[in-house]
Amino acid sequence: MTLRLSVFIRCTAFAMVVFAGTGAMAADPPQNTMRVTLLGTGTPVPSPERFGNSTLVEAGGQKLVFDFGRGVTIRLAQLRIPFGTINAHFLTHFHSDHLNGLPDLWLTGWLRPPYGNRNTPMAIYGPPGLTKLTKGLTDAFVRDIEIRKADEHDPEAGIAFDVHEGAPGVMYDQGGVKVTAFNNDHGPLVVPSYGYKIEYQGHSVVLSGDTRYNAEVVRQATGADLLVHCVTVIPDELLKQFPAYQAVLQHLASPEDAARVFAEAHPKLAVYSHIGLNGNAKEEDLVARTRKIYDGPLVVGQDLMSIEVGAQTKVGPR
Known part of the structure; x- marks a missing residue:
């Protein structure tokens, strides 16, 4: 056995132990329910508490990931979900904070240890x-791909898109799970920009995407x-000290904007994600400003928070 092959085998075995050591994969949600897990609830701000925006939806034995913010692979690994088991991936728009985790998820998901092992495009x-x-x-x-195909014999199909x-419109409809894309309003230059509606067994989940107040999100x-x-x-x-924050405010919903959406749409549960708490702003400020307009069910999302959507809606740690 060559030294290079021996090292590769030892490293692969170590990775298998580490991934297996976190416990068995979490069970699928109960029948006829969807489970939504907030993988990342943050913004472009580098934060160890709030990773980049990303959401996992599980339904009908399928795993769907929406957006790929910073740290998406770490959050999936914490949930013991091999990257190769994700059925479909969805992008809302082309801002970097929704994309910078995509190369990691794509490339690392192709590797042979159990955290990856993607064998199909x-x-x-x-x-x-x-x-x-x-x-x-x-x-x-391309050079990384060429090396790994020759050196590790990773299957070519697994690195294809x-x-x-x-x-x-309807973008995905498989196994009773339907995903519909719709236009939101992330500013006049951020076009296209989508939100997504996920439907399964008579239940629906809507992800607004990055948006200001928008009547289509309400609809x-x-x-x-x-x-x-x-x-x-x-x-x-x-806003007075740093002009850049004016641009942020012109592209994203304020608490009052979001509260107006909640009050008009009447969802069974409203959850905040992609949460920009800038400067000395606190969660209490966010909630207080929201409550001036909306008094319905409301949760401020946290990374790895899980929401089970079924006959009853349950919120808690995964």
Whole structure:
């Protein structure tokens, strides 16, 4: 046995022990329910508490990931979910904080240890421009891909992309799980920008994506079991001191904007994610400003929070 092969085998065995040592994979949600896990509830701000925006939806034996913020692979590993077992991946728009975890998820998911082991093309859905993005990633990492195919014999299919880019409408419909994309409003230059509605067994989950107040989000979320909505809180002193925060505020919902959506849509549960607490802003400020307009069920999301959507909606740690 060559030294190189011996080292590779030992490293692979170590990785298997580490991944297995975290425990068995979590069970699927109960029949006829969906489970939504907030993998990352943050913004571009580098934060150890709130990783980049990403959401996992499990239903009908399928695992769907929406957006790929910083640290998405770490959160999935914490849940003991091998990256190769994800059935479909969805992108809302092309801002980097929703994309910077994609190369990691794609490349690491191809590796042979149990945390990866993707053997089929990575199915990814989203707005026009997705083909260009995935081609660019493949070109950028071509040398790594060539080396691993020759050196580790990783299957070529597992590093390919299966791209589905398209206009708003039904993007995915498999095994009783339907995903519909719709336009939101992330500012006039951030086009296209999508939200997603996920439906299964008579239940619905709506992810607003990055948006300001938007009537289409209200329409899609009206009567939904769960609405996950972005929000940003920017104290007045920051707006005066740093002009860049004006641009942030012009592209994302304030607590009042989001509260207006909640009040008009009447979801069974409203949850905040992509939470921008800028400067000295606190969660209490976010809630207080929301409650001036909306008095319904409300949760401020945290990384790895799990929401079970079924006959009853349950919120708690995964």
